[in-house]
Amino acid sequence: xxxxxxxxxxxxxxxxxxxxxxxxxxxxxxxxxxxxxxxxxxxxxxxxxxxxxxxxxxxxxxxxxxxxxxxxxxxxxxxxxxxxxxxxxxxxxxxxxxxxxxxxxxxxxxxxxxxxxxxxxxxxxxxxxxxxxxxxxxxxxxxxxxxxxxxxxxxxxxxxxxxxxxxxxxxxxxxxxxxxxxxxxxxxxxxxxxxxxxxxxxxxxxxxxxxxxxxxxxxxxxxxxxxxxxxxxxxxxxxxxxxxxxxxxxxxxxxxxxxxxxxxxxxxxxxxxxxxxxxxxxxxxxxxxxxxxxxxxxxxxxxxxxxxxxxxxxxxxxxxxxxxxxxxxxxxxxxxxxxxxxxxxxxxxxxxxxxxxxxxxxxxxxxxxxxxxxxxxxxxxxxxxxxxxxxxxxxxxxxxxxxxxxxxxxxxxxxxxxxxxxxxxxxxxxxxxxxxxxxxxxxxxxxxxxxxxxxxxxxxxxxxxxxxxxxxxxxxxxxxxxxxxxxxxxxxxxxxxxxxxxxxxxxxxxxxxxxxxxxxxxxxxxxxxxxxxxxxxxxxxxxxxxxxxxxxxxxxxxxxxxxxxxxxxxxxxxxxxxxxxxxxxxxxxxxxxx
Amino acid sequence: xxxxxxxxxxxxxxxxxxxxxxxxxxxxxxxxxxxxxxxxxxxxxxxxxxxxxxxxxxxxxxxxxxxxxxxxxxxxxxxxxx
Numbered sequence: 187x188x189x190x191x192x193x194x195x196x197x198x199x200x201x202x203x204x205x206x207x208x209x210x211x212x213x214x215x216x217x218x219x220x221x222x223x224x225x226x227x228x229x230x231x232x233x234x235x236x237x238x239x240x241x242x243x244x245x246x247x248x249x250x251x252x253x254x255x256x257x258x259x260x261x262x263x264x265x266x267x268x269x270x271x272x273x274x275x276x277x278x279x280x281x282x283x284x285x286x287x288x289x290x291x292x293x294x295x296x297x298x299x300x301x302x303x304x305x306x307x308x309x310x311x312x313x314x315x316x317x318x319x320x321x322x323x324x325x326x327x328x329x330x331x332x333x334x335x336x337x338x339x340x341x342x343x344x345x346x347x348x349x350x351x352x353x354x355x356x357x358x359x360x361x362x363x364x365x366x367x368x369x370x371x372x373x374x375x376x377x378x379x380x381x382x383x384x385x386x387x388x389x390x391x392x393x394x395x396x397x398x399x400x401x402x403x404x405x406x407x408x409x410x411x412x413x414x415x416x417x418x419x420x421x422x423x424x425x426x427x428x429x430x431x432x433x434x435x436x437x438x439x440x441x442x443x444x445x446x447x448x449x450x451x452x453x454x455x456x457x458x459x460x461x462x463x464x465x466x467x468x469x470x471x472x473x474x475x476x477x478x479x480x481x482x483x484x485x486x487x488x489x490x491x492x493x494x495x496x497x498x499x500x501x502x503x504x505x506x507x508x509x510x511x512x513x514x515x516x517x518x519x520x521x522x523x524x525x526x527x528x529x530x531x532x533x534x535x536x537x538x539x540x541x542x543x544x545x546x547x548x549x550x551x552x553x554x555x556x557x558x559x560x561x562x563x564x565x566x567x568x569x570x571x572x573x574x575x576x577x578x579x580x581x582x583x584x585x586x587x588x589x590x591x592x593x594x595x596x597x598x599x600x601x602x603x604x605x606x607x608x609x610x611x612x613x614x615x616x617x618x619x620x621x622x623x624x625x626x627x628x629x630x631x632x633x634x635x636x637x638x639x640x641x642x643x644x645x646x647x648x649x650x651x652x653x654x655x656x657x658x659x660x661x662x663x664x665x666x667x668x669x670x671x672x673x674x675x676x677x678x679x680x681x682x683x684x685x686x687x688x689x690x691x692x693x694x695x696x697x698x699x700x701x702x703x704x705x706x707x708x709x710x711x712x713x714x715x716x717x718x719x720x721x722x723x724x725x726x727x728x729x730x731x732x733x734x735x736x737x738x739x740x741x742x743x744x745x746x747x748x749x750x751x752x753x754x755x756x757x758x759x760x761x762x763x764x765x766x767x768x769x770x771x772x773x774x775x776x777x778x779x780x
Numbered sequence: 781x782x783x784x785x786x787x788x789x790x791x792x793x794x795x796x797x798x799x800x801x802x803x804x805x806x807x808x809x810x811x812x813x814x815x816x817x818x819x820x821x822x823x824x825x826x827x828x829x830x831x832x833x834x835x836x837x838x839x840x841x842x843x844x845x846x847x848x849x850x851x852x853x854x855x856x857x858x859x860x861x862x
Binding site: 503510513555 | 795797798801802804805808812815816820827833835842844845846848849852853855859861
């Protein structure tokens with residue numbers, strides 16, 4: 187679909203983003219030294235840090251991707267909400283406390299604390315790079331989705347804008363996502379999404395007439411909509427409507443409900459008939475037809491309404507493996523993300539850390555409840571762009587008020603900037619510090635290390651831009667699901683076994699990370715989803731060519747990584763350090779940290 | 781950031797807070813596996829009516845989100861100071 191630019195939206199957007207960037211620069215420059223950075227965090231209260239958790243964790247993928255998936259497919263998008271939050275339970279209850287006792291904050295540092303192994307450093311650095319890249323791609327795709335309805339620009343311009351701005355910031359100012367900026371972003375995201383849900387509930391549901399199929403033909407450089415050239419006057423019509431409502435409380439038929447409470451909204455939707463859309467591509471790939479596909483609300487509000495998870499409704503366990511695998515990967519993935527655990531330690535003591543985590547879980551959980559209503563509101567708003575599910579939430583906001591739309595787009599955009607800059611910093615750190623200094627032993631002075639980090643930031647930024655353009659149209663939360671699969675397969679077994687099994691050896695850790703990484707990545711690249719959405723095959727050809735039996739690898743690759751760690755550790759147990767050596771090392775480490 | 785003190789480098793010594801965390805994790809894991817189990821073995825249950833008049837899929841999904849909050853509150857209240 188085409189979008190005319192809105193001057194009001196653009197002005198509000200620029201003012202908002204500019205204000206947040208200015209705040210970031212000011213706060214970042216105040217904390218010049220590492221001591222200043224950490225001292226500032228030490229003085230931040232647990233409530234602020236808790237909301238900062240949410241601001242850090244809730245990327246545009248959560249907001250745009252989950253809402254989009256729910257808007258198009260119903261409950262299956264909500265599975266990601268459930269899984270993403272469940273991952274925090276693993277992080278809080280299993281990992282956070284024991285890892286603090288190691289005196290380390292990050293997954294990579296913790297893994298290597300006892301072994302000082304180049305193999306572990308290399309494996310952990312590569313894992314960080316790959317997980318960061320898979321996390322980066324959906325953020326860049328999300329940026330492209332935001333810019334389109336706001337400025338009327340094509341997807342790739344939004345991606346390039348984000349990539350260039352973030353690389354400039356990281357290279358010139360070394361922007362650090364401070365706790366206060368994350369607090370502001372987290373608060374604003376939750377507040378404005380709550381307002382939007384309030385508007386959805388007060389609007390209620392209303393019946394609209396069914397729509398006609400629409401065809402898009404792309405041939406000889408031209409795009410035809412229903413046979414005529416695409417223009418603002420002849421464009422795809424937005425979709426998503428209620429075709430029939432259940433009878434009212436008085437038992438009489440009705441065409442609109444008026445304002446509804448949160449539970450009543452879900453109950454009413456379950457009893458409704460909703461017009462969703464199916465997409466069919468012609469054999470030669472030139473014509474895409476979007477045809478209305480009425481479905482019952484109950485069907486949409488149970489798992490399996492999307493093509494991805496439709497097999498969960500089949501008899502027999504084999505068809506359900508994809509669904510179970512995703513739920514496992516989401517559950518195990520959060521604690522395995524390299525950049526997540528560090529925020530647990532940015533308050534003054536353990537009691538404050540626990541309180542801030544509770545506040546974080548509460549605000550993240552509340553937001554994910556909001557995503558269900560945002561997605562369902564978009565599904566029935568009549569404003570969906572059938573070509574791009576990532577646009578559902580911004581277009582929903584636009585249907586209420588252009589100012590609200592501009593503000594929410596600006597919040598989401600600054601969230602993307604924060605997440606992308608953090609990921610680029612993590613990835614460039616993995617290159618400059620872990621790989622160059624610790625693995626390849628390239629001796630660099632401080633100036634050289636900073637320069638290497640900046641060059642790495644530019645390279646990673648360019649790769650992120652190219653991938654963000656290549657993955658256009660891919661639902662962003664789906665891409666983040668892939669990142670979770672890889673992180674859970676490569677990182678979690680190593681950290682869990684290190685913390686809870688004395689028999690863990692450095693060879694076991696190294697091989698566990700390598701096998702987890704290679705198998706999950708290969709599985710994803712050889713899956714039906716990749717063949718269809720990445721390599722461009724039709725659904726039928728993709729299913730025929732794909733080597734992976736189902737799309738989500740976690741249920742195979744996570745246990746495999748655990749098994750590899752145990753087997754290799756047992757085979758190499760002669761190399762394990764004794765408790766005396768561990769205690770001596772701990773004493774030496776504590777002394778050098780003073 | 782000041783390095784947090786660690787009292788025992790060998791994390792295999794299980795402190796009360798670690799035990800509490802693992803216990804609460806076990807509770808949540810059972811709830812989560814219950815959700816996965818319904819999908820695997822009794823899918824039709826998802827469409828049945830649950831308290832509030834919504835279907836079980838919605839109620840259970842919301843319940844998992846609420847349970848995460850409740851269990852983390854329990855952890856905060858009962859965790860011993862270091």
